[in-house]
Amino acid sequence: NKRKILNSERIVGLMKKTVLITGSSRGIGRATAEVFAKNHYNIIINYLHSEKDAFSLASSLEEQGHRVMVYRADIAKRDQVEAMVEKSLSTFQTIDVLINNAGIAQQKLFMDITEDDWNRMLNIHVKGMFYCCQCVLPGMIRRKEGKIINVSSIWGMTGASCEVHYSTAKAAVIGFTKALAKELGPSNIQVNCVAPGIIETDMNDLLNEKERSSLLEETPLLRFGTPTDVANAVFFLASTKADFLTGQVLSPNGGFVI
Numbered sequence: 001n002k003r004k005i006l007n008s009e010r011i012v013g014l015m016k017k018t019v020l021i022t023g024s025s026r027g028i029g030r031a032t033a034e035v036f037a038k039n040h041y042n043i044i045i046n047y048l049h050s051e052k053d054a055f056s057l058a059s060s061l062e063e064q065g066h067r068v069m070v071y072r073a074d075i076a077k078r079d080q081v082e083a084m085v086e087k088s089l090s091t092f093q094t095i096d097v098l099i100n101n102a103g104i105a106q107q108k109l110f111m112d113i114t115e116d117d118w119n120r121m122l123n124i125h126v127k128g129m130f131y132c133c134q135c136v137l138p139g140m141i142r143r144k145e146g147k148i149i150n151v152s153s154i155w156g157m158t159g160a161s162c163e164v165h166y167s168t169a170k171a172a173v174i175g176f177t178k179a180l181a182k183e184l185g186p187s188n189i190q191v192n193c194v195a196p197g198i199i200e201t202d203m204n205d206l207l208n209e210k211e212r213s214s215l216l217e218e219t220p221l222l223r224f225g226t227p228t229d230v231a232n233a234v235f236f237l238a239s240t241k242a243d244f245l246t247g248q249v250l251s252p253n254g255g256f257v258i
């Protein structure tokens with residue numbers, strides 16, 4: 001009987017949809033994994049450095065009865081992305097939703113940005129997204145179904161001083177999203193992006209107190225966002241409620257950019 005129950009749980013698990021979230025051991029990616037798990041998705045947690053966080057998230061989701069796979073891959077390396085997608089497909093059969101979330105931040109005066117800084121920023125945000133999409137898309141195109149959500153930033157829309165490389169990368173995410181949405185529309189694949197405002201994650205540790213209070217003053221809702229605020233917007237874009245939305249930028253930013 002126990003075996004029967006385990007088997008039927010396994011079958012239900014196989015019938016569930018699967019989401020791959022890059023950079024999901026912490027911050028926005030982690031909250032997104034939690035929201036998708038609550039909504040009965042199988043979860044693929046990708047991480048690069050924070051192994052402990054990735055496995056603690058996985059065990060907490062597994063304790064709640066969810067199916068989870070953890071995979072270490074640098075998304076800026078094509079071979080590592082290919083191996084991650086291959087392993088994901090052999091575990092879960094399909095990847096129904098891809099969330100390109102992994103990213104880094106750096107504040108530097110424009111004239112101090114080195115070529116290495118520039119390449120690292122563009123490789124992670126733009127090339128990483130390119131690799132992940134190229135590896136995941138064949139299955140989505142075959143099934144004529146899929147959702148891709150890319151994580152941009154308000155700075156990709158408005159530009160941030162001392163973050164020219166970051167702003168460039170995040171603007172590229174928006175252009176990429178719009179162009180890919182046009183190409184994949186006939187395959188019934190929706191490609192959208194979220195452009196979060198200031199969100200309380202480790203990424204914003206680089207802001208000093210003065211910067212934080214002036215950013216807060218400019219935010220009509222008078223608070224910074226939580227990772228879950230962004231995760232909810234991402235989940236909406238992945239849901240059937242957003243089936244007629246593609247090529248769009250949804251910006252959870254507390255009114256910072258209107």
Ligand code: NAD
Pocket residue numbers: 022023024025026027028029046047048049050073074075076101102103104124128151152153154195196197198199200201202203204
């Ligand atoms: P975070 O630093 O907590 O999380 C980013 C994650 O990406 C980390 O786990 C990191 O290890 C991972 N990562 C970095 N490079 C990687 C690589 N090469 N391969 C695999 N994983 C890698 O920051 P966050 O705030 O949760 O950021 C998530 C996304 O949201 C980023 O794309 C970021 O640019 C974007 N964003 C954040 C904010 C904010 O205010 N926090 C605002 C707008 C957009």
